[in-house]
Amino acid sequence: MKVPLLDLKRQYKYLKNDILPGLNELMEAQTFILGEPLGRFERAIGDYFETEYALGVASGTDALILALDQAGVKPGDEVITTPFTFFATAGAITRLGAVPVFVDINPSTYNMDVNLLAEKITPKTKAILPVHLFGQSADMDFIMKVALEHDLQVIEDACQAIGATYKGNKVGTIGDFGAFSFFPSKNLGGFGDGGMITVKDYDNYTRLKAMRMHGETKKYSHDFVGYNSRLDSLQAFVLEKKLKYLNNWHEMRRDHAQKYNTAFKERGLDEFLTAPYESSVNYHIYNQYTIRTKQRDDLKAFLDEQGIGNAIYYPIPLHLQKCFEHLGYKNGDLPDAEAACLEVLSLPVFPELTSEEQEAVICALESFFKGNRK
Numbered sequence: 020m021k022v023p024l025l026d027l028k029r030q031y032k033y034l035k036n037d038i039l040p041g042l043n044e045l046m047e048a049q050t051f052i053l054g055e056p057l058g059r060f061e062r063a064i065g066d067y068f069e070t071e072y073a074l075g076v077a078s079g080t081d082a083l084i085l086a087l088d089q090a091g092v093k094p095g096d097e098v099i100t101t102p103f104t105f106f107a108t109a110g111a112i113t114r115l116g117a118v119p120v121f122v123d124i125n126p127s128t129y130n131m132d133v134n135l136l137a138e139k140i141t142p143k144t145k146a147i148l149p150v151h152l153f154g155q156s157a158d159m160d161f162i163m164k165v166a167l168e169h170d171l172q173v174i175e176d177a178c179q180a181i182g183a184t185y186k187g188n189k190v191g192t193i194g195d196f197g198a199f200s201f202f203p204s205k206n207l208g209g210f211g212d213g214g215m216i217t218v219k220d221y222d223n224y225t226r227l228k229a230m231r232m233h234g235e236t237k238k239y240s241h242d243f244v245g246y247n248s249r250l251d252s253l254q255a256f257v258l259e260k261k262l263k264y265l266n267n268w269h270e271m272r273r274d275h276a277q278k279y280n281t282a283f284k285e286r287g288l289d290e291f292l293t294a295p296y297e298s299s300v301n302y303h304i305y306n307q308y309t310i311r312t313k314q315r316d317d318l319k320a321f322l323d324e325q326g327i328g329n330a331i332y333y334p335i336p337l338h339l340q341k342c343f344e345h346l347g348y349k350n351g352d353l354p355d356a357e358a359a360c361l362e363v364l365s366l367p368v369f370p371e372l373t374s375e376e377q378e379a380v381i382c383a384l385e386s387f388f389k390g391n392r393k
């Protein structure tokens with residue numbers, strides 16, 4: 020049995036009748052930029068997050084760039100972040116002329132190791148950019164404490180973690196800014212690119228609102244130079260429709276994760292692989308279900324051969340990317356991130372995954388680890 024890593028067609032089939040009539044109206048109206056659907060979606064997101072100001076932007080990457088800009092990050096400033104994340108995290112910092120300072124990860128959660136944070140702070144440090152990787156919150160209490168002590172801004176990269184919580188609080192609402200992505204493969208995905216910034220402070224909110232419109236405060240009146248970065252009506256419309264299902268989808272993903280965890284224990288596979296660790300203070304939304312094993316490359320080849328969807332997030336840590344060569348990092352500098360890159364493998368966990376498919380994934384792992392390939 021072939022099992023896809025992600026199959027968005029199943030979700031669409033389910034939502035089609037809910038989405039298509041409204042899309043048709045939108046096509047008839049031919050109003051695509053900002054407008055009513057965006058306002059409606061931003062209010063719905065505001066309700067979902069409670070009390071937060073939310074602004075739709077063109078992508079998760081832009082959400083990071085605009086938030087860092089509004090946080091006052093300037094050329095030459097340093098921003099502390101993790102090397103084990105999607106490229107955009109460090110790309111956004113670099114886009115503003117600032118310098119990403121990479122701190123190693125906690126090998127269990129794959130998030131920033133907060134115990135190494137303080138030693139990275141210099142007079143140039145302006146902000147901390149934690150990532151809630153795979154859908155699980157970073158250790159936010161500690162990060163906020165360090166930020167407060169050193170007067171640093173905190174921008175949460177919550178692109179993989181919309182609706183995940185830390186001690187009951189939704190991620191993206193704990194720091195000064197939260198950045199979200201609606202890239203189709205995220206837990207809440209649009210019909211194309213999209214993103215969102217959540218922000219605590221009202222003045223930051225109003226300035227960001229102008230920033231996404233070329234810094235326009237009144238029609239044709241520009242107090243500063245901004246960006247062209249808006250969530251278009253079509254995406255806003257689709258996302259508002261999907262938002263109703265989001266919590267349910269999270270629960271389905273969590274069920275799949277539980278099933279994997281239990282099966283690995285029952286069938287003795289936990290001897291060969293490490294299942295994801297979920298901290299008791301977190302609500303993990305499993306944008307990815309990521310195992311680790313020393314036999315990762317062989318396992319990947321085996322699963323590929325069997326038609327079992329899988330992917331390596333991420334094969335190269337950011338501090339060793341060619342574009343960051345000038346920062347002077349070398350192999351061995353951030354050992355836990357480097358080891359994770361060699362050992363992680365993500366398995367199918369999308370909500371619509373059937374139990375037969377999940378069983379096929381588990382059986383494939385079983386025959387790899389316990390069959391004649393041992």
Ligand SMILES: *Cc1c(COP(=O)(O)O)cnc(C)c1O
Binds near residue numbers: 078079080107199212
């Ligand atoms: C997806 C993602 C982004 C970027 O989002 P885009 O919408 O693709 O620009 C940034 N950071 C992380 C951790 C992501 O997973």
